Amino acid sequence: MVRVKLWGSLRKFTNGAETVEIDAQNFKQLLDSLANQFPGLQAEIDRGVSMALDGVIYREAWFTPISPESEVVLMPYMEGG
């Protein structure tokens, strides 16, 4: 299980939980499990999200491995100018 921190406006879809526990070994499994467990997150996931894994930002890299002790933070899809 990995602990995933969500940003504030998503917490209304997780019964107010800031952090949720998800069974996942990589980013793709994490997204699928999040959407399964909390269907309200599906729209945001479909629009695209990033993940900060131990402080490093990943953008839609599905097969990025996640270990149970990692810090996992869901972030909006990153863009630039």
Add this chain to the structure above:
Amino acid sequence: MTNHSSIKRDFKIIGKRLPRPDGIAKVTGEASYGADLHVSGMLHGCILRSPHAHARIMAIDVSDAIALTGVKAVVTSEDFETNLPAKFQDIADNCLARGKVLYDGHAVAAVAAVSKSIAKQALGLIQVEYEVLPHVTDVDAAMLDEAPVLHTGRAQETVPARYSENVTNYIEFGHGDLDAGFASADIVIERTYKTEAAHQGYIEPNACLGTLTPDGRGDLWVCTQGQYMVRENCCKILGLEIGKLRVTASEIGGGFGGKTTTFIEPTALALSRKAGKPVKLVLNREEVLRATGPTVSSSIDVKIGMTNEGRMTAGQAAVRYQGGAFPCGTAKFGAQAAFGCYDLPAVRTEGYGVTTNRPKEAHYRAPGAPPAVYAVESLIDELCLELGLDPLEVRLINAARKGTVASYGPTFNDIGLEAILQKVGEHPHYTAPIEANQARGLACGFWFNFGGDTSVSLSINADGTASVVEGNPDIGGSRASISMMAAEELGISYEKVRTTIADTGSLGFNNVTDGSRVTFAVGLATIKAARAAKAEMCARVAKIWGIDEDAVEWVDGCVKPSGPNAGEFPPMSLVEIAAVSSQTGGPIAGHHEVNVDGAGVGFGVHLADVEVDPETGATKIVRYTAFQDAGKAVHPDYVEGQMQGGAVQGIGWALNEEYVYGTDGKLQNAGFLDYRMPVAFDLPFIDTVILEIPNPGHPYGVRGVGETPIVPPLAAVSNAVSRAAGVRMRSLPMSPPKVLAAISKD
């Protein structure tokens, strides 16, 4: 992420100030920009634009225009696909209005004719019947329940129900107990700050030349930050297969984020498809300002609690951004970046994205960060004045460090803010004397940076030169930095490498040139491609010598025997290996395709000395120094150029640049005479200090540097002006009339 634990820091080429490969072509006029291409039989396009800020299109009659001699095609939104995913439908509807015009200057129809003058004449023959609707251009007004609504049903599921449907995006970040944080402060201040929209101000107006045949094959020459992005947008909007459209990026006269989307390219291709001829479309400056995307304008509430010693106990911000006529998510970056520089026990930021009757926002360096950071850095300065604290000391006390939980969620790794602040304190600028009517302002800034999809191909030529092919338009000197990284890795001279920018048919996909990604991500892919080529050369030499591949090694541009049993062989240089490539197995090349991660965040601190004329309210920048962590400055001239350019654009945003709308919703200053950008004589030399704290996500420790420099200047200048004028300025731009009014009122 590959953690490059043994980051290379000992270089032969990296870090030198070498001649830029595009220099001669640009100073001699040989370089080809978007409007420079001419082809036989091409037509000229012109665009009809809305005279109204908001109106329903009741009817469009193009029959008189089509009947005009020399007119070959007229297109409207009817010539585009519909029912597209929202992202693409919004781009299509911005290129040619569908149903409603949403801002002054919104494109309605386009004409292709044998000459520009005939095309312009034909525009006057198009009859458009409008039903004028109420409009709104101010972000706070647009949020109110009674505001005119641009779109219905576009609000995301996170938006609170209490707002107008113009509020389409809402996001919230933070951690800790805000109430407890504010309760533990000795002082709590809350203020509202506003910024106006600024245009990216690129020198080269948008331009393209497109050909599209009835069977769906096309070619497009375009001034853009991303030829693959243009290809995707055009194919979606025109119903084409991606592989059948080839897009070539011209040289680019600036983009700064403004050319990360499409405004005219689908229109040119649609005209070509109808006319059966190539069509060229070139905007003029008025069109660029009225109808391409400036950045957001903003209204921001900030509240900070601080102890008497300068420790921030809690921070809160509500960031309201209008992004023009279509839903805009830029507020999410403002809400993340607002307190990104600080270690706060309790923090909460909210971002609101709001539609208004203005042109669709396009990204501008570090999109969304400058206004939010301006508000936070301004309030910190107000607290410093209130408590009599040194602004640098307060930043040092609160600076984010390794292990800080960022306000947007993750825990920072190796970051350089503290080191930069220490360097600021050691710099002579920080303690230099200040004269009458002058003051010094300081501000920090932050940007995330990212990598993204990247493809690079590298070939070793028979004479020992190397050709690198990459897919990102060179905006800030990437051909030089990529060539330098290839040369460093291969052990050959910089002059032996040429880097070219591929069209979309010649190389795998690449994300847009944005996000400060190119030197970092394309550089990483180039190094990996060069290493693949080196591995192949090692294998070839091992075959020549008849020994195992693991008994050779690459050292300083040569293959040498390695290990006690390898035998005695004279080293073979890259030139010697390349010369026999055909005999040893064929051409030698390396390539690398990857979705790069590990960009590493970027921090910067700016110091601004200004002088405010108390009689006119005019501000003069007296001295300016920008400090930034580059990880490793591959080509220091270009890094300094990025820092100087970002500072100057931020100075313009702070002092003069703004979109001025009349009560009729029309843009009042669509030209460079009235839209006041800083020019050389407005500015002193912008001094720069580069720090190099290695990014573990890059083989050479490189961080992106293009976006961070525009984040601090708004507040650095505002803090200086406020101190010099003796009155706090909370609205940008601080144009002379506004400063004078504030001084007089005070």
